[in-house]
Amino acid sequence: MYGLEAINANNGWSISVVGVSIVFSGLVMLSIVISQLYKVLALLEDPSRIKAFFKLKKVRKKQAGKGPEKQAMDRETLNENQKEIAKQFDLLAGTMQESFSLPRLLLLARISDLKDPYSNLDQLLKTKIIVPDGSGFFSWDKDRFGKTIS
C-alpha cells in the first residue's frame, strides 16, 4: 500500500496531529512555567512583596467600592509614612538640578536606603509632585509638595 491510502490505513494523519499537539503543548507548558519561575522565586526571596501584594489587593478592593472622584483623590494624597519619605525625596531632589533624570533620583534613593524607593517614587509621580518636563527629564513641584504634605 502506498500514498494517501497507506497514510489513511495506518492512522497517519491522526498520529501526526496528536504528536505535534503533544510536543507543542509540552513545550508551551514548560515555557509558561519557566517564564513565571523567576517571579515566583523573587516573591519567595522577599516575603514582604507577598504582603505588599495582598495589601495592594485589599486597597484595590476598597477603591473599587468608592466612586471615581474619591479614587482620584486617594491617588493624590499621601499617608503619614509616605509623607515622611516624600520629605526625604525632597531633600534628594534638592541636591540635583531643576530638571533631573528619574533613574538618577532612584539611584540616590537606593543609595540613601529609602524605604520602597520604587513604589514611593511611583506615588510621587501619581500625586504630581514629580512632573515630567516633556524632554525626558522631571522636575520637583514645590508648591504641590507643600500642599500635599501639609
Add this chain to the structure above:
Amino acid sequence: MEALFIEFFQNTGFYLCDYRYIIMILVGLVFIYLGIAKDYEPLLLVPIGFGMLIGNIPLFKGLGLGIYENNSVLHYLYFGVTQGIYPPLIFLGIGAMTDFSTLMARPVLMLLGAAAQAGIFITFLGALALGFAPNEAASIGIIGGADGPTAIFLTAKLAPRLIGPIAVAAYSYMALVPVIQPPIMRFFTTRKERLIRMEEPREVTKKEKIIFPILAFLLCTFLAPAALPLLGMLCFGNLIKEAVVTERLAQTARNAVIDTATILLGITVGASTQGDVFLTSSSVGIFALGALSFCVATAAGVIFAKFMNLFLKSKINPLLGAAGVSAVPDSARVVQIVGQREDPTNFLLMHAMAPNVSGVIGSAIAAGVFWSLMA
C-alpha cells in the same frame, strides 16, 4: 598443501569481498575524511566511519566475528545500541554540558524548537506514503529531529533492523547542517528579517538554573512518559552541572561517560552498516526521507518564527527558527554564520541556543510519543 592454501584463501576478505563491501568501505572513508579534513562532527563521523570499515571486512560466517553473529564481541558492544543504553548515557553528558540560561531568559523561543519538530511528523507521513510500516516510518521521521541519540533510541525500540541506515542518515545530515540549512534559511527570509537584532537576554539566577531541569523533567515526562529515559538523563545531567556540589559527577558525565558512550555507539553503529545488510532499496528511501525531514524541520522553524513576529512586540530574528532542529550546537552556529553574513556585528549564537536546546527536549518528547503510540 595446495588445498590448504586454497582453503585459507577462500576465507580471506579478498575472496569473500563483493561490490557492496567496497561501496560501504568507501562511504566509511568519506566519513573519516569529512570528520578529519572538513571538521564536520568529527567526534561522531570518525568513529562511525571507522566502524564502517570494521563492519565491512568480508568475514567467513560462523567465526563469531561479525556484529550480527550472536557470540561476537562486536555483537555484545552492539547490545548497548539495540537495547537503547548508549543514547541515554549520551543525553546525560549533553545535559551536563548544556547551559539552559538563554532558554530561561526568553522562554518564548522554546516554541521554535517545537515548530521544527513538524519535520518529524511530515516525514513520518512521507515514509508511510512510500510504503514503510508505521513503526519504521516513525523511526525514519525522527531523523528530522536532528538528534542522533534520539533517532537511534527510537529505532532500537521500534525498528531495530533499520538502526544502521537511520543512524548513518541522522549523523550524516547532522554533519551536513552547515551545508543543508543556509539555503533554506535564506529562501524563507528577507534581508530585512535577517538583520533583526535580538534583545539582550535577562540574567538568570542560579536558583532558576537548578530548578529548571527538575521542572522540565516533571512536566515533560508527565505529559509523555515514554520520553523518560532520554529526558530523565538529560535533566539529571543538567541538574548535577548546575547544582555545583556535584561538580565531580558532572565532570565525569560530560567527559568520560559521554566520550565512552559516543565511541561505543559510533563504532557499533558504523559496524552495523554491513554491505549485504545495509545496501538495500529501503536504505536509499531512508536517506531521501532523512534529507526531506531535515529540510522541512528547518523551514518549519523559520516560518514559525515569522509567524510569531506577527504577534510579538519585540521581534525575533527568523533565522533562529532554523536552530529549532536539535543538532546542538551546529545549527545554532549556522544561524550565527548566516546572520553575520548580513551584519557582522549581529551576534545571534547565544539566542539561537534557546531553540536549539528546546529542540533536544522537543525531539525527545516526539520520540516518546511515537514509542507510546507504536509499541
